Amino acid sequence: MKQAPYDVVIVGAGITGLALGLALHQGGLRVRVLEHAPLARFVPEPGFDSRIYALSRSSQAFLQQVGGWEQQDASRLQPILGMEIWGDRQGRLQFGAAQHSHRAGSPRAAPQAQGTIVEAGAMLEGLLRVMRVEAPDLVQVPETVLAVEHEPAGLLLRLQRGAPLRCALLVAADGVGSPVRAHMGVSATFKAYDHQALVANYRTSGPHGGLARQWFSAGEVLALLPLPGNHVSLVWSARKAHARRLLEKTPAQRMAAIEGVIGPSVEAGPEALAAPQLLEELTTPQGFDLRLMRPDTLVLPRFALVGDAAHGVHPMAGQGLNLGLQDAATLATVLLHRGWGPDCGDWSLLRRYARARQEPIALMQGLTDGLYRLFDSEQWGLPLWRNWGMNRVNQWGWLKNRLMAHANTGSQ
Numbered sequence: 558m559k560q561a562p563y564d565v566v567i568v569g570a571g572i573t574g575l576a577l578g579l580a581l582h583q584g585g586l587r588v589r590v591l592e593h594a595p596l597a598r599f600v601p602e603p604g605f606d607s608r609i610y611a612l613s614r615s616s617q618a619f620l621q622q623v624g625g626w627e628q629q630d631a632s633r634l635q636p637i638l639g640m641e642i643w644g645d646r647q648g649r650l651q652f653g654a655a656q657h658s659h660r661a662g663s664p665r666a667a668p669q670a671q672g673t674i675v676e677a678g679a680m681l682e683g684l685l686r687v688m689r690v691e692a693p694d695l696v697q698v699p700e701t702v703l704a705v706e707h708e709p710a711g712l713l714l715r716l717q718r719g720a721p722l723r724c725a726l727l728v729a730a731d732g733v734g735s736p737v738r739a740h741m742g743v744s745a746t747f748k749a750y751d752h753q754a755l756v757a758n759y760r761t762s763g764p765h766g767g768l769a770r771q772w773f774s775a776g777e778v779l780a781l782l783p784l785p786g787n788h789v790s791l792v793w794s795a796r797k798a799h800a801r802r803l804l805e806k807t808p809a810q811r812m813a814a815i816e817g818v819i820g821p822s823v824e825a826g827p828e829a830l831a832a833p834q835l836l837e838e839l840t841t842p843q844g845f846d847l848r849l850m851r852p853d854t855l856v857l858p859r860f861a862l863v864g865d866a867a868h869g870v871h872p873m874a875g876q877g878l879n880l881g882l883q884d885a886a887t888l889a890t891v892l893l894h895r896g897w898g899p900d901c902g903d904w905s906l907l908r909r910y911a912r913a914r915q916e917p918i919a920l921m922q923g924l925t926d927g928l929y930r931l932f933d934s935e936q937w938g939l940p941l942w943r944n945w946g947m948n949r950v951n952q953w954g955w956l957k958n959r960l961m962a963h964a965n966t967g968s969q
Protein backbone atom coordinates (compact mmCIF):
# COMPACT_ATOMS: atom_id res chain seq x y z
CA MET A 558 0.00 0.00 0.00
CA LYS A 559 1.36 3.46 -0.90
CA GLN A 560 2.59 5.34 2.20
CA ALA A 561 1.37 8.89 2.95
CA PRO A 562 4.33 11.35 2.55
CA TYR A 563 3.68 12.89 5.98
CA ASP A 564 3.13 10.87 9.14
CA VAL A 565 1.44 13.82 10.84
CA VAL A 566 0.09 17.22 9.71
CA ILE A 567 -0.71 19.63 12.56
CA VAL A 568 -2.90 22.69 12.00
CA GLY A 569 -1.94 25.61 14.29
CA ALA A 570 1.55 26.79 15.27
CA GLY A 571 0.68 28.01 18.77
CA ILE A 572 2.79 26.73 21.66
CA THR A 573 0.93 23.38 21.70
CA GLY A 574 1.12 22.72 17.96
CA LEU A 575 4.77 23.80 17.68
CA ALA A 576 5.92 21.79 20.71
CA LEU A 577 4.12 18.71 19.37
CA GLY A 578 5.59 19.25 15.89
CA LEU A 579 9.13 19.50 17.30
CA ALA A 580 8.70 16.43 19.54
CA LEU A 581 7.49 14.31 16.60
CA HIS A 582 10.19 15.63 14.24
CA GLN A 583 12.86 14.93 16.86
CA GLY A 584 11.44 11.40 17.18
CA GLY A 585 12.05 10.79 13.47
CA LEU A 586 8.55 11.32 12.04
CA ARG A 587 7.74 13.30 8.88
CA VAL A 588 5.77 16.27 10.19
CA ARG A 589 4.31 19.48 8.79
CA VAL A 590 2.66 22.30 10.78
CA LEU A 591 0.25 24.61 8.94
CA GLU A 592 -0.31 28.11 10.35
CA HIS A 593 -2.60 30.72 8.81
CA ALA A 594 -1.17 33.80 10.60
CA PRO A 595 2.31 35.30 10.07
CA LEU A 596 4.91 34.10 12.62
CA ALA A 597 5.70 37.33 14.52
CA ARG A 598 9.11 37.69 16.21
CA PHE A 599 8.95 38.36 19.93
CA VAL A 600 11.10 41.29 21.06
CA PRO A 601 11.44 41.37 24.87
CA GLU A 602 10.48 44.64 26.58
CA PRO A 603 11.52 45.83 30.06
CA GLY A 604 7.92 45.63 31.34
CA PHE A 605 7.38 41.96 30.41
CA ASP A 606 4.82 40.48 27.99
CA SER A 607 1.29 41.05 29.30
CA ARG A 608 0.44 37.46 28.23
CA ILE A 609 2.16 35.22 30.74
CA TYR A 610 1.62 31.57 31.70
CA ALA A 611 2.05 29.73 34.97
CA LEU A 612 3.52 26.43 33.79
CA SER A 613 3.67 23.23 35.83
CA ARG A 614 6.78 21.11 36.31
CA SER A 615 5.55 18.52 33.80
CA SER A 616 4.95 21.23 31.16
CA GLN A 617 8.47 22.49 31.84
CA ALA A 618 9.84 18.96 31.41
CA PHE A 619 8.15 18.61 27.99
CA LEU A 620 9.37 22.04 26.84
CA GLN A 621 12.86 21.12 28.03
CA GLN A 622 12.67 17.88 26.06
CA VAL A 623 11.89 19.71 22.80
CA GLY A 624 14.43 22.49 23.53
CA GLY A 625 12.13 25.54 23.96
CA TRP A 626 12.87 25.96 27.66
CA GLU A 627 16.65 26.33 27.20
CA GLN A 628 15.98 29.21 24.80
CA GLN A 629 14.41 31.28 27.59
CA ASP A 630 16.27 34.12 29.29
CA ALA A 631 16.55 32.77 32.85
CA SER A 632 16.38 36.31 34.31
CA ARG A 633 12.83 36.64 32.89
CA LEU A 634 11.54 33.38 34.38
CA GLN A 635 9.85 33.56 37.80
CA PRO A 636 9.55 30.46 40.00
CA ILE A 637 6.25 30.18 41.89
CA LEU A 638 7.24 29.35 45.46
CA GLY A 639 3.76 29.23 46.93
CA MET A 640 0.12 30.13 46.53
CA GLU A 641 -2.32 31.96 48.70
CA ILE A 642 -6.05 31.93 47.89
CA TRP A 643 -8.64 34.05 49.68
CA GLY A 644 -12.36 33.33 49.80
CA ASP A 645 -15.01 36.02 50.05
CA ARG A 646 -15.71 35.43 53.80
CA GLN A 647 -12.24 34.93 55.30
CA GLY A 648 -11.78 31.51 53.76
CA ARG A 649 -8.14 30.88 53.02
CA LEU A 650 -5.95 28.26 51.31
CA GLN A 651 -2.17 28.22 51.32
CA PHE A 652 0.31 26.08 49.39
CA GLY A 653 4.11 25.84 49.39
CA ALA A 654 6.04 28.82 50.78
CA ALA A 655 2.81 30.63 51.71
CA GLN A 656 1.95 28.05 54.37
CA HIS A 657 5.35 28.27 56.07
CA SER A 658 5.90 31.99 55.84
CA HIS A 659 3.94 32.81 58.99
CA ARG A 660 5.65 30.34 61.32
CA ALA A 661 8.43 32.64 62.43
CA GLY A 662 11.51 30.95 63.82
CA SER A 663 10.69 27.44 62.59
CA PRO A 664 13.60 26.10 60.55
CA ARG A 665 12.64 25.03 57.02
CA ALA A 666 14.28 24.03 53.80
CA ALA A 667 14.28 26.37 50.78
CA PRO A 668 10.80 26.11 49.21
CA GLN A 669 10.49 24.02 46.06
CA ALA A 670 9.07 25.83 43.03
CA GLN A 671 5.42 24.85 42.38
CA GLY A 672 5.71 26.04 38.80
CA THR A 673 7.25 28.84 36.73
CA ILE A 674 5.88 31.99 35.16
CA VAL A 675 6.95 32.39 31.53
CA GLU A 676 6.18 35.05 28.92
CA ALA A 677 3.89 33.78 26.15
CA GLY A 678 5.74 35.50 23.30
CA ALA A 679 9.16 34.45 24.58
CA MET A 680 8.11 30.79 24.82
CA LEU A 681 6.72 30.81 21.28
CA GLU A 682 9.87 32.53 20.01
CA GLY A 683 12.04 29.95 21.84
CA LEU A 684 10.26 27.10 20.06
CA LEU A 685 10.58 28.89 16.70
CA ARG A 686 14.32 29.31 17.31
CA VAL A 687 14.67 25.55 17.84
CA MET A 688 12.66 25.00 14.65
CA ARG A 689 14.84 27.36 12.59
CA VAL A 690 17.94 25.34 13.55
CA GLU A 691 16.59 21.77 13.59
CA ALA A 692 13.68 21.78 11.13
CA PRO A 693 13.50 25.00 9.06
CA ASP A 694 10.71 23.56 6.85
CA LEU A 695 8.50 22.35 9.70
CA VAL A 696 6.00 25.23 9.54
CA GLN A 697 4.20 26.16 6.33
CA VAL A 698 2.85 29.69 6.59
CA PRO A 699 0.45 31.31 5.74
CA GLU A 700 -1.52 28.15 5.12
CA THR A 701 -4.63 26.28 6.16
CA VAL A 702 -6.72 23.25 5.26
CA LEU A 703 -9.76 23.78 3.02
CA ALA A 704 -10.92 20.19 2.48
CA VAL A 705 -10.07 16.70 3.73
CA GLU A 706 -10.56 13.52 1.68
CA HIS A 707 -10.21 9.99 3.04
CA GLU A 708 -8.02 7.67 0.95
CA PRO A 709 -7.17 4.01 1.54
CA ALA A 710 -3.75 4.78 3.08
CA GLY A 711 -4.43 8.12 4.75
CA LEU A 712 -5.87 11.59 4.23
CA LEU A 713 -5.56 14.02 1.35
CA LEU A 714 -5.57 17.63 2.55
CA ARG A 715 -6.50 20.34 0.10
CA LEU A 716 -4.84 23.58 1.14
CA GLN A 717 -5.70 27.22 0.68
CA ARG A 718 -2.47 28.13 -1.13
CA GLY A 719 -0.06 25.22 -1.60
CA ALA A 720 -0.22 21.83 -3.28
CA PRO A 721 -2.34 19.12 -1.57
CA LEU A 722 -0.66 17.13 1.23
CA ARG A 723 -1.07 13.45 2.11
CA CYS A 724 -0.77 12.33 5.72
CA ALA A 725 -1.53 9.39 8.00
CA LEU A 726 -2.82 11.64 10.83
CA LEU A 727 -4.29 15.15 10.98
CA VAL A 728 -4.03 17.00 14.33
CA ALA A 729 -6.06 20.12 15.17
CA ALA A 730 -4.05 22.51 17.39
CA ASP A 731 -5.86 25.58 16.05
CA GLY A 732 -7.30 27.00 19.28
CA VAL A 733 -10.64 26.93 21.06
CA GLY A 734 -12.67 27.97 17.98
CA SER A 735 -10.85 25.29 15.88
CA PRO A 736 -12.06 25.58 12.28
CA VAL A 737 -10.49 22.17 11.58
CA ARG A 738 -12.50 20.53 14.39
CA ALA A 739 -15.70 21.89 12.86
CA HIS A 740 -14.56 20.92 9.38
CA MET A 741 -14.02 17.30 10.50
CA GLY A 742 -17.56 17.21 11.87
CA VAL A 743 -16.71 17.14 15.60
CA SER A 744 -19.33 19.18 17.40
CA ALA A 745 -18.54 21.02 20.62
CA THR A 746 -20.54 22.39 23.53
CA PHE A 747 -19.75 25.98 24.49
CA LYS A 748 -20.74 27.73 27.70
CA ALA A 749 -19.89 31.42 27.82
CA TYR A 750 -18.90 32.63 31.31
CA ASP A 751 -20.11 36.04 32.44
CA HIS A 752 -16.43 36.87 32.91
CA GLN A 753 -13.88 38.77 30.93
CA ALA A 754 -10.25 38.29 31.98
CA LEU A 755 -8.27 41.53 32.26
CA VAL A 756 -4.52 41.12 32.05
CA ALA A 757 -1.89 43.78 32.79
CA ASN A 758 1.49 44.08 34.52
CA TYR A 759 2.32 46.28 37.53
CA ARG A 760 5.38 47.51 39.40
CA THR A 761 5.05 47.00 43.14
CA SER A 762 6.31 48.68 46.29
CA GLY A 763 8.23 45.61 47.45
CA PRO A 764 8.97 41.92 46.93
CA HIS A 765 6.18 39.42 46.30
CA GLY A 766 8.11 36.48 47.79
CA GLY A 767 7.42 34.37 44.69
CA LEU A 768 3.79 33.94 45.82
CA ALA A 769 0.86 33.65 43.43
CA ARG A 770 -2.11 35.30 45.15
CA GLN A 771 -5.76 34.91 44.26
CA TRP A 772 -8.93 36.49 45.63
CA PHE A 773 -12.50 35.27 45.10
CA SER A 774 -14.75 38.28 45.53
CA ALA A 775 -18.32 39.15 44.47
CA GLY A 776 -18.42 36.31 41.94
CA GLU A 777 -15.10 37.40 40.41
CA VAL A 778 -11.54 36.01 40.62
CA LEU A 779 -8.56 38.36 40.87
CA ALA A 780 -5.04 36.93 40.67
CA LEU A 781 -1.67 38.64 41.10
CA LEU A 782 1.08 36.41 39.74
CA PRO A 783 4.74 37.07 40.53
CA LEU A 784 7.09 38.36 37.82
CA PRO A 785 10.87 38.84 38.21
CA GLY A 786 11.85 41.78 40.43
CA ASN A 787 9.15 43.91 42.01
CA HIS A 788 6.55 43.19 39.35
CA VAL A 789 3.27 41.29 39.24
CA SER A 790 0.86 40.23 36.52
CA LEU A 791 -2.86 40.81 37.04
CA VAL A 792 -5.41 38.30 35.76
CA TRP A 793 -8.79 39.64 36.87
CA SER A 794 -11.74 37.50 35.73
CA ALA A 795 -14.39 40.17 36.24
CA ARG A 796 -18.07 40.17 35.33
CA LYS A 797 -18.31 41.40 31.76
CA ALA A 798 -20.05 44.72 32.56
CA HIS A 799 -17.56 45.38 35.37
CA ALA A 800 -14.63 44.46 33.11
CA ARG A 801 -15.79 47.01 30.53
CA ARG A 802 -15.93 49.70 33.22
CA LEU A 803 -12.47 48.71 34.49
CA LEU A 804 -11.01 49.00 30.99
CA GLU A 805 -12.38 52.56 30.72
CA LYS A 806 -10.73 53.70 33.97
CA THR A 807 -7.39 55.48 34.27
CA PRO A 808 -4.43 53.37 35.52
CA ALA A 809 -4.66 55.06 38.95
CA GLN A 810 -8.39 54.29 39.20
CA ARG A 811 -7.75 50.67 38.17
CA MET A 812 -5.03 50.25 40.79
CA ALA A 813 -7.41 51.65 43.40
CA ALA A 814 -10.07 49.14 42.28
CA ILE A 815 -7.56 46.28 42.62
CA GLU A 816 -6.49 47.46 46.09
CA GLY A 817 -10.19 47.63 46.95
CA VAL A 818 -10.50 43.88 46.36
CA ILE A 819 -7.26 42.73 47.94
CA GLY A 820 -7.12 45.21 50.80
CA PRO A 821 -9.89 43.82 53.07
CA SER A 822 -8.70 40.21 52.75
CA VAL A 823 -5.09 41.12 53.48
CA GLU A 824 -6.13 42.90 56.64
CA ALA A 825 -8.54 40.10 57.62
CA GLY A 826 -6.13 37.99 59.67
CA PRO A 827 -3.36 39.10 62.05
CA GLU A 828 -0.90 36.64 60.45
CA ALA A 829 -1.76 37.63 56.90
CA LEU A 830 1.12 38.04 54.51
CA ALA A 831 0.60 41.41 52.92
CA ALA A 832 0.68 41.63 49.17
CA PRO A 833 2.97 44.47 48.04
CA GLN A 834 1.25 47.69 46.99
CA LEU A 835 0.82 48.45 43.29
CA LEU A 836 2.82 51.50 42.18
CA GLU A 837 2.59 51.69 38.40
CA GLU A 838 0.65 50.08 35.55
CA LEU A 839 3.24 48.91 33.01
CA THR A 840 1.12 47.49 30.19
CA THR A 841 -2.22 48.50 28.69
CA PRO A 842 -4.83 46.06 30.02
CA GLN A 843 -6.23 43.54 27.54
CA GLY A 844 -9.57 41.72 27.94
CA PHE A 845 -10.29 38.09 27.02
CA ASP A 846 -13.78 36.57 26.87
CA LEU A 847 -13.90 33.24 28.70
CA ARG A 848 -15.79 30.07 27.88
CA LEU A 849 -15.98 26.40 28.67
CA MET A 850 -15.68 24.22 25.58
CA ARG A 851 -16.14 20.45 25.44
CA PRO A 852 -15.87 18.60 22.11
CA ASP A 853 -17.92 15.42 21.62
CA THR A 854 -14.75 13.41 21.07
CA LEU A 855 -10.96 13.91 21.15
CA VAL A 856 -10.37 11.56 18.20
CA LEU A 857 -11.87 10.31 14.95
CA PRO A 858 -10.24 7.90 12.51
CA ARG A 859 -6.98 9.62 11.42
CA PHE A 860 -7.82 12.76 13.39
CA ALA A 861 -6.95 14.05 16.90
CA LEU A 862 -7.53 17.25 18.89
CA VAL A 863 -4.89 18.84 21.16
CA GLY A 864 -4.57 22.06 23.18
CA ASP A 865 -7.40 24.59 23.27
CA ALA A 866 -8.94 22.86 20.24
CA ALA A 867 -9.56 19.93 22.62
CA HIS A 868 -10.75 21.89 25.69
CA GLY A 869 -11.68 25.40 26.77
CA VAL A 870 -11.22 26.03 30.50
CA HIS A 871 -11.63 29.05 32.76
CA PRO A 872 -8.12 30.44 33.45
CA MET A 873 -8.64 30.73 37.25
CA ALA A 874 -6.41 27.69 37.81
CA GLY A 875 -3.88 28.68 35.12
CA GLN A 876 -4.14 25.23 33.51
CA GLY A 877 -5.23 25.70 29.85
CA LEU A 878 -1.79 25.53 28.29
CA ASN A 879 -0.62 22.99 30.86
CA LEU A 880 -3.43 20.67 29.70
CA GLY A 881 -2.50 21.35 26.06
CA LEU A 882 1.17 20.54 26.60
CA GLN A 883 0.22 17.31 28.36
CA ASP A 884 -2.02 16.45 25.38
CA ALA A 885 0.99 17.03 23.11
CA ALA A 886 3.38 15.04 25.34
CA THR A 887 0.92 12.13 25.57
CA LEU A 888 0.18 12.04 21.84
CA ALA A 889 3.92 12.21 21.06
CA THR A 890 4.61 9.29 23.41
CA VAL A 891 1.82 7.18 21.90
CA LEU A 892 2.93 7.87 18.31
CA LEU A 893 6.67 7.51 18.89
CA HIS A 894 6.28 4.21 20.76
CA ARG A 895 3.86 2.59 18.32
CA GLY A 896 6.34 -0.05 17.06
CA TRP A 897 6.71 -1.16 13.44
CA GLY A 898 3.14 -2.20 12.64
CA PRO A 899 0.59 0.63 12.67
CA ASP A 900 0.91 4.02 10.99
CA CYS A 901 0.30 7.24 12.98
CA GLY A 902 -3.40 7.34 12.09
CA ASP A 903 -4.06 3.89 13.56
CA TRP A 904 -7.38 3.92 15.40
CA SER A 905 -6.17 1.92 18.42
CA LEU A 906 -3.31 4.40 18.96
CA LEU A 907 -5.70 7.35 18.82
CA ARG A 908 -8.07 5.69 21.26
CA ARG A 909 -5.14 5.11 23.64
CA TYR A 910 -4.38 8.86 23.46
CA ALA A 911 -8.03 9.77 24.08
CA ARG A 912 -8.34 7.39 27.04
CA ALA A 913 -5.21 8.86 28.64
CA ARG A 914 -6.43 12.46 28.31
CA GLN A 915 -10.18 12.26 28.97
CA GLU A 916 -9.98 12.09 32.74
CA PRO A 917 -7.42 14.87 33.45
CA ILE A 918 -9.30 17.20 31.07
CA ALA A 919 -12.70 16.41 32.60
CA LEU A 920 -11.29 16.85 36.10
CA MET A 921 -9.83 20.30 35.38
CA GLN A 922 -12.94 21.48 33.54
CA GLY A 923 -15.12 20.18 36.38
CA LEU A 924 -12.98 21.87 39.03
CA THR A 925 -12.83 25.30 37.41
CA ASP A 926 -16.46 25.28 36.29
CA GLY A 927 -17.54 24.08 39.74
CA LEU A 928 -15.58 26.86 41.45
CA TYR A 929 -17.01 29.45 39.06
CA ARG A 930 -20.55 28.34 39.95
CA LEU A 931 -19.80 27.96 43.66
CA PHE A 932 -18.49 31.53 44.00
CA ASP A 933 -21.07 32.92 41.58
CA SER A 934 -23.95 32.09 43.91
CA GLU A 935 -25.13 34.07 46.92
CA GLN A 936 -27.76 31.46 47.81
CA TRP A 937 -28.54 31.41 51.53
CA GLY A 938 -25.68 29.89 53.54
CA LEU A 939 -23.46 29.13 50.53
CA PRO A 940 -20.87 31.88 51.11
CA LEU A 941 -20.29 30.60 54.67
CA TRP A 942 -20.06 26.97 53.54
CA ARG A 943 -17.60 27.65 50.73
CA ASN A 944 -15.27 29.64 53.00
CA TRP A 945 -15.57 27.01 55.73
CA GLY A 946 -14.68 24.42 53.07
CA MET A 947 -11.58 26.37 52.05
CA ASN A 948 -10.39 26.57 55.65
CA ARG A 949 -10.99 22.82 56.14
CA VAL A 950 -9.02 21.93 53.00
CA ASN A 951 -6.28 24.25 54.24
CA GLN A 952 -5.91 22.04 57.34
CA TRP A 953 -5.69 18.78 55.34
CA GLY A 954 -2.05 18.51 54.32
CA TRP A 955 -2.50 15.26 52.34
CA LEU A 956 -5.36 16.70 50.28
CA LYS A 957 -3.38 19.84 49.51
CA ASN A 958 -0.37 17.71 48.51
CA ARG A 959 -2.60 15.71 46.14
CA LEU A 960 -4.05 18.90 44.63
CA MET A 961 -0.52 20.27 44.07
CA ALA A 962 0.68 16.97 42.61
CA HIS A 963 -2.27 16.96 40.24
CA ALA A 964 -1.64 20.56 39.14
CA ASN A 965 2.02 19.71 38.50
CA THR A 966 1.66 16.43 36.64
CA GLY A 967 -1.83 16.61 35.19
CA SER A 968 -2.31 13.03 36.46
CA GLN A 969 -4.39 11.52 39.24
Ligand SMILES: Cc1cc2nc3c(=O)[nH]c(=O)nc-3n(C[C@H](O)[C@H](O)[C@H](O)COP(=O)(O)OP(=O)(O)OC[C@H]3O[C@@H](n4cnc5c(N)ncnc54)[C@H](O)[C@@H]3O)c2cc1C
Nearest residue numbers: 569571572573593610611701731732864865875877878879
Ligand atom coordinates in the same frame (compact mmCIF):
# COMPACT_ATOMS: atom_id res chain seq x y z
C1 LIG B 1 -6.35 35.45 30.66
C2 LIG B 1 -5.78 34.09 30.42
C3 LIG B 1 -4.77 33.62 31.25
C4 LIG B 1 -4.25 32.33 31.04
N1 LIG B 1 -3.27 31.88 31.88
C5 LIG B 1 -2.81 30.63 31.75
C6 LIG B 1 -1.79 30.11 32.61
O1 LIG B 1 -1.32 30.80 33.53
N2 LIG B 1 -1.36 28.84 32.44
C7 LIG B 1 -1.86 28.04 31.43
O2 LIG B 1 -1.45 26.88 31.34
N3 LIG B 1 -2.80 28.50 30.57
C8 LIG B 1 -3.28 29.76 30.70
N4 LIG B 1 -4.23 30.23 29.83
C9 LIG B 1 -4.69 29.37 28.72
C10 LIG B 1 -3.77 29.48 27.48
O3 LIG B 1 -3.75 30.83 27.05
C11 LIG B 1 -4.26 28.60 26.34
O4 LIG B 1 -4.60 27.34 26.85
C12 LIG B 1 -3.15 28.43 25.28
O5 LIG B 1 -2.75 29.66 24.75
C13 LIG B 1 -3.65 27.53 24.14
O6 LIG B 1 -2.59 27.26 23.27
P1 LIG B 1 -2.86 26.48 21.91
O7 LIG B 1 -1.53 26.38 21.24
O8 LIG B 1 -3.61 25.23 22.18
O9 LIG B 1 -3.85 27.41 21.09
P2 LIG B 1 -3.63 28.90 20.52
O10 LIG B 1 -2.64 29.65 21.33
O11 LIG B 1 -4.99 29.47 20.36
O12 LIG B 1 -2.96 28.67 19.09
C14 LIG B 1 -3.72 28.27 17.97
C15 LIG B 1 -2.90 28.53 16.72
O13 LIG B 1 -3.64 28.05 15.59
C16 LIG B 1 -3.65 29.04 14.56
N5 LIG B 1 -4.87 28.83 13.76
C17 LIG B 1 -6.15 29.07 14.12
N6 LIG B 1 -6.98 28.73 13.13
C18 LIG B 1 -6.21 28.25 12.13
C19 LIG B 1 -6.50 27.73 10.84
N7 LIG B 1 -7.75 27.64 10.37
N8 LIG B 1 -5.46 27.33 10.07
C20 LIG B 1 -4.19 27.41 10.51
N9 LIG B 1 -3.87 27.89 11.72
C21 LIG B 1 -4.86 28.30 12.52
C22 LIG B 1 -3.63 30.36 15.33
O14 LIG B 1 -3.17 31.43 14.52
C23 LIG B 1 -2.66 30.02 16.47
O15 LIG B 1 -1.32 30.22 16.08
C24 LIG B 1 -4.77 31.51 30.01
C25 LIG B 1 -5.79 31.99 29.17
C26 LIG B 1 -6.29 33.26 29.37
C27 LIG B 1 -7.40 33.78 28.49
